Amino acid sequence: MVPNLTEISGQNKIDPGFNDMEIIKRFTKYTHVVRLSNVKVSGNLSNNHFSALPSLKPADGWAPIKNYMTQIFRISRNVKVMFEHRSDLISDEELNSCYSWIGSMQKNNTP
Numbered sequence: 001m002v003p004n005l006t007e008i009s010g011q012n013k014i015d016p017g018f019n020d021m022e023i024i025k026r027f028t029k030y031t032h033v034v035r036l037s038n039v040k041v042s043g044n045l046s047n048n049h050f051s052a053l054p055s056l057k058p059a060d061g062w063a064p065i066k067n068y069m070t071q072i073f074r075i076s077r078n079v080k081v082m083f084e085h086r087s088d089l090i091s092d093e094e095l096n097s098c099y100s101w102i103g104s105m106q107k108n109n110t111p
Contacts, residue, residue, distance in 0.1 A: 004035040004084075006049065009063030013041035024068055028075040036102065037085040038063050051085040053094055054101045069102060073109035081106075 012020035037049040042061035052069075056062035072079055081102055087095050 005063060005065065005068050006035075006037050006039040006084075008068070010039055010041055013061075020064075021067070021071065024071050025075070028072050028079070031072070031076060031079055033080045033082050034069075034072060035084050036065070036069075036081050037083070038065060049084055049086055051083075051087065051090050051094065051098045052102065053090070053098055055097075066105065069105045070109050073106050 008020050008023060011018045036052055038052045038056055039050065040056075040061045041063075050056070052063075052065045054066070056065070058064040058067075069081075083098070083102075085098070090098075
């Protein structure tokens with residue numbers, strides 16, 4: 001199974017009956033690869049496949065990447081992350097920040 005966090009977050013924003021964290025908790029044990037990018041939802045979808053940066057806050061419409069990845073890493077130590085973002089839209093410094101942020105979450109939250 002390869003869940004796409006952008007799709008999970010988008011569905012959670014538009015469907016009041018959808019529980020993103022419940023889906024993540026339920027299916028992470030079957031997950032080998034997580035497809036990671038971010039999306040901004042504020043009335044419509046924008047910046048699809050944007051890099052998962054620590055500066056992008058859920059309060060501004062961005063996906064709650066920290067919540068998602070922390071939960072995933074707590075459940076599965078073997079999950080791999082496939083970054084599916086447009087790295088050409090951000091600086092090298094931001095790109096390194098993305099990789100470091102996700103790497104530190106994996107290091108600090110694996111069982």
